[in-house]
Amino acid sequence: MFELKFDANICLSCGNCDCLTRCQYMDIDRETAKTEITKIASGEDSFVLHDCVTCYACEEYCPMGNHPFYLIVERQEELDIPPLPKPLIERGIQTGIPFRGEPEIFEAKEPALCMGVFSDLMYLIQGKLFDEFSVISEDPRKMFHYFCQLMYLHYARTSVIKERLPGIIETIAKHGAREIVFFHDECYGTYDSYCSAVGIEVPFKPVHLFEYLYNKLNELRDEIQPLNMKVAYQRPCSSRLSPDKHHFVRDIFDLIGAQSVDREYVDETALCCGGTIQGQRREGSRLRSADVQERNIEDMVNAGTEVCVFNCPACYNTMAGMVSRRGIRPVYMSDLCRLAIGEEPAGWR
Amino acid sequence: MTLAEYKYADTIHRCFRCGYCKFPVNWMDVNNCPAYARFRMETYSCGGRLWLTKAWLSNEIDWSEHLAQILYSCTACKNCEEKCPLRFNVDIFNMIQAARAEMVERGLVPAAVKEFLENVQRHGNPYGNAREGRGEWSQETGIEQYQGQDYLYYVGCVGSYDTRAQQTARTLGKVLLRSGVSFGVLGSEENCDGNEVNALGEETLFEMLAEENVRKFKDLGVTNIVTLSPHSYNAFKNDYAKYDGSFPVLHYTQLLRDLITDGKLDVSGGMNARVTYHDPCFLGRWNGEYDAPRQVLSAIPGIELVEMEKNRESTLCCGGGGGNFYTDFLGGSENSPARIRVREAATTGASVLAVACPNCMTMLEDAVKAEGLEDKLVVKDVSEIVGEVCGIG
Amino acid sequence: MPEILVVVEHRKQRVADISLQMLSKGRQLTDEAGVGLLAVVIGGGAGTYAEELAGWADGVLAVEDPELAGPLAEPSQKILSAIIKERKPLLVLMGHSSFGMDLAPALSVELGVPLVTDCTGVSL
Amino acid sequence: MSSVYESLVEIVGGEHVSTQAEELYIYSFDLGTTEPHRPDYAVAPRTTEEIQEILRLANREKVPVAPLGGGLSLAGLALPLKGGISLDLKRMDTILEVNEKSRYVVVECGVSQGQLTSYLERHHPTLMHSEPGAPPMATIAGNMAIHGQGDLAHPYGFNSDMVNGLEVVLPTGEVCRFGSCSVSTQWYTNHPLPDVGLFLGWAGTTGIITRVSMKLFPHKSIVGAGQFVVKDENLIPEIIHKITHTEMVHDLVAYSQAIPPFSSGLHHLTINLSADSEKELAFKMELIFDDTLGHYIRSGDGGYLGFNRGLQRPQVSKTSDWRKGGGFEYVGSIMPVETYPDCYRRGREISEKHGIPYTVLGRVIGMSHAMMFSWTYAFNRADPETMDQAREALHETDDLVLELDGAIWKPGTYGQKLVMERMDPNTLNLMKKVKQLLDPNGIMNPGNWEVS
């Protein structure tokens, strides 16, 4: 049921085995990479399955689009070597259970916006950039009916994803919108990358939030006052599933006059926010996460960052406090865009 | 009507009586529910009032003069809605108003409320003053009758009839004239806006007032409304749409702020005074407007604006809302909310207590006298402060 | 000889103030018009006031009746209507008190004579 | 009867005493499942002298007096079980003194938790008191009177262990002072004079506390809570033992509840830490989450959920409002920490038997010396069926506490009876003598702790 489209032969013919050699959390040379990837492909145990911090990056690194990360997660589940302790897994799985009644299915006119499991952030959805949206999943009590489940890649539970995702897709489809902008980057990754990787049918066309913001800002071009702030972008792990949309970050920054600082950990070498690393079973995970966060923030500070721009609410909750203690103002990308057209950001701290 | 027919039958029993509703945002004391601050008996807290309403509607207790007085001692200040941690908090005052509506329909209301409502039925104002006298406040001010100008300047009952509030109405009119605003007033044609009538539960009388006002406004071709009182502002902004009367409406502090920023109102004359501002409930907690009055005051050079600890969402009601400026159920004690409030204002060292509502004006000015603080604290409306700065007597 | 009749009220062994006012007004009117002033007092102990009333009125008519402890409108009406029918006074003066308000209108209907109440000035 | 009313009006003033149906109705209910008990008078005094006169009147006229603080202790403790006067003490809400040097605060009995926390935050940011999880309307003195505990219970014990001194009006009307305040003007210690402290844990049956001095503790600039979760309830006692060994933690609470689903069948440990520097915080976090709890993480039995800075005031919890019925009550108990697994398992059976989603919580007191363990049962005040279910569950839980060799904390009359049946007869007899000595006319909150 929903077989992962993975072809071991592609790996054999792959020259550089980028997925493992470019990994920023394990030091793996080409030779080791070759042997480990074949072991993983054939279902044997491998140190990679134990030490992987589930940062999604290898999905982007793989030049052949052979989904190495999806494979690693399936193997972790098969061999029962999940990165996170059992109670966290059970807690995570139970969090996704809706328990406050059925959602209200209404006819969603386009353009439609789906808040997924972040209905608590409805206060961000205001002003000219959002006023034409009809919003799906705006009630926090019913949001788990729209939960994209992809978070379980961190929990080595693709079985849970495959079991629940069709039902979620059906609920979203009932609203009738053919094109849906997803507030969260991971939802987009689910319906654009993961579903096709495992053969789940998606009857609507997902639209990346940043693509929508970029086009909308273009319409309102004359209302933009350049921000000329030095900004750094905290790239979320899920954005590795949609590398083709990553360019919108810089496009938006240029459009609104936000100066993207010159720093080491950007684009393909971006560092994870450490939110899931801190709880992993592997020895020293908590300190490893603190170290990753420290390096990432130090990198921002050294580059003279004034504002740290977030995409994913989980990254925001993990790092917003840390960056503000270093004098950098955390903001969601949508709020930054609203500031650029003279509106008062809702989440500004 | 039995409990089952009561509009909020399925939520009114959800109150725990946990007591959050008595506190301001920073939990500093239990005086922020004005009725509880006045009587300090559990029956007068918001929780007590909801339990008694449920008990009355399910016939566990009978109607009594005391029960009616408890129900009507709530000043509709919405501190409870600000602090209640439960999801039904948005409906708390609605529940109280619906219970009052039931008392009104049975005719069993306190004598003062009966007087208030009968006076409005007959004379269009709670005082029972003659309708012809409603326009007298504007004599010799040069303010014109409304015939299609940009703004209808709606004054309201307190501004029209209360001698002290009339001064505020006059000053604001002159400030608007000085700023070149095109506006007119209804004078003796103006009728009660019904905000307090609604809060007192006479919902059919409110409906009649609203429909008549909307018809009158439309006949006169009213486009924008600016109100002296946050009470009228609230009714026009939130309740008149139901009667097909959704006019763009501003509270006058919002208009003054815009006039100052657009340079049409010059306040550069300045005034040296330490001022503390009292947020009126119908402007702040009801309609979220905390900033316009502060922006007006801060735009005046020489004014040092000091904040009371209980400001913005935590403002302590002057005790005049929900008809209490007339029925005065909370008067007569040093624990009357207005007197607690002026004592707090005095501790800021401010010499001027700025208000933005005629009800607050009358309540707080009486309290300053009762507390013997006349030499230390004077109550001035924001418009009067602006008037003084512009040299308008 | 034509006369003005004053109905005297009494309670707890004292003549009611309102009746003294009636008597003094009556005296003033009768002096001007040269007519007599008759004081009528009804009820238990009526006789005891005769002397005091004589200071005002030309004549005093006391209707003793131990039954009538306090001034009661119904029986007083029967007695008064009989007296008035007999003596046909020009004018009957009565206090606009709770007793008077209970009695005067009925008397006026019974005798078919006009009634004016709450007067502050009377002249013939 | 009216003579008592007139006397009360003379003592406190007409506006602060009522015999009207509305007041008698409201003061006959608490927030829990206890049947209403109607007072004859609702009285709100303002001074200790007024309370003295009220109690002298009560003795003369044999009128019961039931003191009432925030009225949130549930289990009917705030109700006039035998009618008479319901004495609402909330008007006596002055914070009398805060002594920074000796770290103590003297408050009147009506001062609420919210008020004191706010006052300290605004005026004495380096001091904190042990604030219980009850709503902010609960009073300091009321919490003392029932041996309450707060968010410093782990490092410093029961709130009643933090008492520096008491001013109490005896049932017969005299005012007594206990602790240093009885000899000196300073309220800095409850010892060393001969101990006649007979007013804590008695739930107001031996006198009315009018003033209390309470220890305060250092309040550091960074406060926050770490979360740790395990599946196997048997691990909880040993984990608590290890964490308390570090002596680094402020509040330490283990809880499990069926709603919301994420916590069902799991056991969350909330570990409050405080520090004045990032260095101090990092050191403490490493000691606890790496050195102490690391091997549970590696073995996959325990999960670290992160550390959130800033402590939120406890809201009315989701489970207590689960029935959307404006009512919940819990049984509190003081148990040995090792009984946590049984408390959880047996408590969960009781909940499920009565169709109520289970909610249990254990707050560590001292260095694993004991824990306050509570079972919460929500009900819908508009649906008597759910109230009966909750009441039965509460009583079965009272029985469970004693069966598991523990002691019921702030029991209602049902629990009191169970406890007194098991107490050794001599102590019980001494309690009886104390009660008779202090309250000869039996007017002081009768119905509670009545030794038959």
Place this chain on the structure above:
Amino acid sequence: MDIIACIKRIPDTSEADTIKIDPSQMSIEKGSLVFKINDWDEYALETAVQLKERTGGSLIAVTVGPKEWDDVLRRALAMGADRAIRVDQDMVAADCHSVAIVLAALTRSLPYDLVLCGAQSEDFGCGQLGVMVAEMLGVPHAALVVGLQEEEGKVRVDRELEAGILESYTIELPALLTIQTGINRPRYISLGGIKRAMKKELQVMSPGELGLTAEMLAPQVKLERLEFPPRGKEAVLIPGTPEESAEHLASILQSAGIF
């Protein structure tokens, strides 16, 4: 118990200075005035409605006046009257006698155990109407009633005398009572109540239908003139300390020739 309540429509003049006497000096200018039920009659109505709520039976509200008097009958219906009757006759205000004749004739044509009137009216304050009607009907009466308790076939009544003394006794039905203010607390009449009462029956009759001719209604008392009382006395506030004010007072008294 079947009850009839007589009510009168009077101007609501809470602010005295708004009254002006019209040029004819025979009545006041009615132009901008607002009208209501005479206070005493509102207490009588409340007494009637409470009695009806306790004993059942019918309650008819009646008045004698022109078309615009219907509004007070609507309010009476909203308060709880089952039906209302207006005798269409614009009466000369001061003459209670002729109004009494109309009311007596109307009452005779209706079933009744008890007739309730207000003790007096706020405008002319004659205080005669009720007792006159009683005499015309030949039924026992009591004026200025402040307490009422129904019993089998009769009512126990408290009357208010001077100096706070109460007199109470029982009266056989049918009877007529005039009600004093303070007997109860009249209920508020909501606009919703008035709207609902629109459905109730309001019957209009002419005096002729009651067999009354113009001569029978000729007024016994003729109104000559209406005027404001002369502004006679005036008050002087004597300032200063007790000694100063005493001296000042003495000088005033001397100049007035009192000493």
